[in-house]
Amino acid sequence: MAIRDGFTHTINTNAFVLETLRGGKQRIDGRELNTLRQIAFQFTRSEGQASVLVQWGRTQTLAVVSAEVVPPYPDRPTDGALMFNVELSKMAEASVGLLRASPLATEITRIIERGIRDSQALDTETLCIVAGEKVWQLRVDVHILDNGGNLVDAAALAAIAALQHFRRPDVTVSGEGFVEVHHSDEREAQPLALHHVPLCITFALFDDMGKQRVVVDPDEVEEAVMKGRVTIALNAHREVCTLHKNGGMAMSAETLLACADVAAAKVVALHERLREELQKADAAARQAREQRLRGGAAFASHTAHLASLMQAAQPMDETADLTRVGHLGYDDLHVTGKVRDAPERALGGGARGLQGDEAAKSALFAQMAKAAADASAGLESKLGKAPVGKRKGKDTASGVGDAELDEFDKVAAGLKQQAASGARSLGGTVSAPAPAADDDAMDSGSEEEQVVVLKSSFKTGNEAASDMAAAASAAAAKASAQAGDSDDDLMAAVKSKPKGKGKARQKK
Amino acid sequence: MRRRLRFDGRTGDQIRGLFADQGILNRADGSVRFGAGNTSVLVAVYGPAQPAQQKKEKPDRAIIEVSWRADKGAQTSADAERELYVRRTLEEAVAVARYPRSVISVVVQVLCDDGSVLSAAINACAMALVDAGVEMIGMPVAATACFSGSGSAAAAAPEQLQHLGESHLQLDPSASEEATTRATVMLAVLAGSDGILTMKMTGQLGAEELFAASEAARKACDAVSVYLRRAVEAKVLRDVANLQ
Numbered sequence: 126m127a128i129r130d131g132f133t134h135t136i137n138t139n140a141f142v143l144e145t146l147r148g149g150k151q152r153i154d155g156r157e158l159n160t161l162r163q164i165a166f167q168f169t170r171s172e173g174q175a176s177v178l179v180q181w182g183r184t185q186t187l188a189v190v191s192a193e194v195v196p197p198y199p200d201r202p203t204d205g206a207l208m209f210n211v212e213l214s215k216m217a218e219a220s221v222g223l224l225r226a227s228p229l230a231t232e233i234t235r236i237i238e239r240g241i242r243d244s245q246a247l248d249t250e251t252l253c254i255v256a257g258e259k260v261w262q263l264r265v266d267v268h269i270l271d272n273g274g275n276l277v278d279a280a281a282l283a284a285i286a287a288l289q290h291f292r293r294p295d296v297t298v299s300g301e302g303f304v305e306v307h308h309s310d311e312r313e314a315q316p317l318a319l320h321h322v323p324l325c326i327t328f329a330l331f332d333d334m335g336k337q338r339v340v341v342d343p344d345e346v347e348e349a350v351m352k353g354r355v356t357i358a359l360n361a362h363r364e365v366c367t368l369h370k371n372g373g374m375a376m377s378a379e380t381l382l383a384c385a386d387v388a389a390a391k392v393v394a395l396h397e398r399l400r401e402e403l404q405k406a407d408a409a410a411r412q413a414r415e416q417r418l419r420g421g422a423a424f425a426s427h428t429a430h431l432a433s434l435m436q437a438a439q440p441m442d443e444t445a446d447l448t449r450v451g452h453l454g455y456d457d458l459h460v461t462g463k464v465r466d467a468p469e470r471a472l473g474g475g476a477r478g479l480q481g482d483e484a485a486k487s488a489l490f491a492q493m494a495k496a497a498a499d500a501s502a503g504l505e506s507k508l509g510k511a512p513v514g515k516r517k518g519k520d521t522a523s524g525v526g527d528a529e530l531d532e533f534d535k536v537a538a539g540l541k542q543q544a545a546s547g548a549r550s551l552g553g554t555v556s557a558p559a560p561a562a563d564d565d566a567m568d569s570g571s572e573e574e575q576v577v578v579l580k581s582s583f584k585t586g587n588e589a590a591s592d593m594a595a596a597a598s599a600a601a602a603k604a605s606a607q608a609g610d611s612d613d614d615l616m617a618a619v620k621s622k623p624k625g626k627g628k629a630r631q632k633k
Numbered sequence: 634m635r636r637r638l639r640f641d642g643r644t645g646d647q648i649r650g651l652f653a654d655q656g657i658l659n660r661a662d663g664s665v666r667f668g669a670g671n672t673s674v675l676v677a678v679y680g681p682a683q684p685a686q687q688k689k690e691k692p693d694r695a696i697i698e699v700s701w702r703a704d705k706g707a708q709t710s711a712d713a714e715r716e717l718y719v720r721r722t723l724e725e726a727v728a729v730a731r732y733p734r735s736v737i738s739v740v741v742q743v744l745c746d747d748g749s750v751l752s753a754a755i756n757a758c759a760m761a762l763v764d765a766g767v768e769m770i771g772m773p774v775a776a777t778a779c780f781s782g783s784g785s786a787a788a789a790a791p792e793q794l795q796h797l798g799e800s801h802l803q804l805d806p807s808a809s810e811e812a813t814t815r816a817t818v819m820l821a822v823l824a825g826s827d828g829i830l831t832m833k834m835t836g837q838l839g840a841e842e843l844f845a846a847s848e849a850a851r852k853a854c855d856a857v858s859v860y861l862r863r864a865v866e867a868k869v870l871r872d873v874a875n876l877q
Contacts (some may be wrong), residue, residue, distance in 0.1 A: 171671060171745055176704065183659045187744065191705045215700050216677035216740035218660050266705045268742060270675065271658045
């Protein structure tokens with residue numbers, strides 16, 4: 126489907142996105158705050174080259190890895206080279222200009238370079254053929270084919286997936302230094318020596334009248350509305366490979382740590398998914414290679430004979446699917462179940478492998494739940510490290526108190542609950558907001574429980590007003606702990622008035 | 634012509650299996666990922682739209698601009714030449730007089746180049762333009778033919794020496810065949826019509842051989858046009874079924 130110029134960014138779009146985030150549970154495309162979009166891979170391997178087409182929601186990127194034998198850099202005679210080139214193709218969106226290297230493309234290239242090359246993910250010494258004379262130079266070209274938001278994560282995922290799928294041709298060095306590169310049909314090509322697999326996760330920061338909201342993996346609408354972004358690259362061992370926050374809305378260090386923790390959980394799940402897809406793709410490539418080596422009849426069945434094709438008089442099989450499966454369609458990318466409450470129209474209707482999507486989502490969510498459990502278990506075993514701090518106006522950096530651990534357990538349980546309910550993704554159980562989300566919502570939630578006594582003192586038939594007043598008084602009670610809250614004055618004013626119910630209702 | 638099998642089991646007059654995924658890009662007005670064997674290209678069409686610079690527009694017709702992106706490496710002059718071939722071919726096929734003062738932008742991204750990539754690109758452009766709903770006079774279809782074996786003994790590879798003097802016409806060559814051929818002919822026609830839109834010949838050929846190659850390529854073009862029609866019809870029927 127064509128949405129050539131994307132959407133029109135208006136004041137209404139702004140207000141709609143922020144209001145949806147205020148609810149703390151859902152985003153405008155039906156995802157939860159900490160959910161990545163659907164991802165699909167299509168791998169290809171040919172002689173001396175490997176490519177992968179990554180679909181990340183509506184964003185599509187293509188990464189192509191190729192290798193060449195070149196002389197090494199004079200100051201590093203035993204190291205091969207790894208080059209990245211990210212190109213924002215003219216097909217990504219209609220308004221891409223003629224400038225060769227747009228600033229965004231350069232920024233994405235640098236993030237990927239820092240995340241993969243500078244973090245020593247690839248052992249460049251294994252690319253050496255003859256020290257000082259011949260080394261392998263790997264070239265990774267990433268083409269952004271479709272701009273659906275969050276290009277960095279999709280490009281980085283495509284780059285590292287292509288590097289993992291790539292097979293380096295085998296070489297023989299003769300006495301005089303003559304290097305013979307073998308065809309992959311003669312000698313099997315070798316995988317690259319990757320120490321770890323860095324993956325990027327991007328967070329978007331929104332400014333909702335002074336309150337900061339954070340979501341994972343913004344799409345193009347959220348990217349237009351957001352006020353800042355931060356990209357964190359980690360590997361499956363929860364090591365940070367690079368962190369990229371370049372201007373934009375300021376965020377506190379605690380929020381950044383919370384983001385890093387969420388990103389770590391996401392990367393673990395994504396890494397597992399990538400590993401499975403790579404195994405399948407490698408098996409398929411090996412099978413194709415064996416078929417080709419055996420040759421003859423097995424391969425000829427794929428060719429189209431002229432005569433049979435030209436028999437246009439044959440009746441057309443209406444159900445013949447002349448396109449290949451594997452590509453995410455419009456239905457797959459849109460979570461319609463939550464918006465409309467009809468259970469039979471959940472998750473993209475249509476005949477496009479509904480069960481497949483559900484199964485994939487539940488597998489991913491199961492892994493996320495496991496990652497959340499591991500995260501909480503890991504924290505308990507590492508006493509002395511600063512936990513994911515909830516900003517309560519207290520010093521959370523020193524030591525780990527029981528209160529902090531309880532808080533983290535509650536948050537981790539919320540994550541697990543959210544993951545378990547996410548598999549059905551139809552309303553589901555009410556889950557606690559993710560730790561990277563609004564601090565205030567979490568705090569006011571806990572505060573509301575403490576002011577139950579206050580709530581009952583308001584004698585009114587309108588429950589909503591009493592809730593608002595209770596929240597207002599609770600917020601005012603911790604006004605000293607919250608600096609720079611623009612609602613504080615309002616709450617204080619509301620609280621001081623004897624008949625504050627009506628006013629409170631109006632304010633909210 | 635003796636029936637010799639090629640390395641992948643095809644005979645000289647067989648083209649590789651075709652596949653097409655239509656409408657796969659979200660932003661582009663029309664898109665298709667088209668492939669023949671291992672060769673695959675992704676084509677996106679934007680348009681008709683207003684040109685960015687007003688001086689570019691023509692008052693009586695649309696302008697077609699083509700951008701060719703190779704799968705790896707920077708753009709070379711060969712890529713610029715291919716852009717020119719695709720553009721001139723499409724200008725004969727698209728009803729440009731119907732869209733005055735507009736630009737139709739075609740972006741070709743090579744996903745995998747395993748031979749005959751220019752003809753695959755022209756076929757893909759035809760499907761992408763249909764997907765975009767651009768009005769066309771006819772469907773441009775293209776095919777490539779090459780001659781195996783070399784004319785001179787000096788350039789012959791050892792395994793070809795036994796067939797010295799024999800030249801075999803091969804349709805839809807793969808990359809390894811294109812690398813060892815002595816001449817390649819690419820032909821583009823409007824499906825159903827007689828005339829030749831575009832012919833690109835490189836190498837050394839006699840006149841009869843050129844004629845034979847162009848006739849064989851024309852037959853291949855007919856086969857490809859049948860496939861294009863079937864693929865487009867299948868997609869339309871599927872879309873209609875999904876709507877219901």
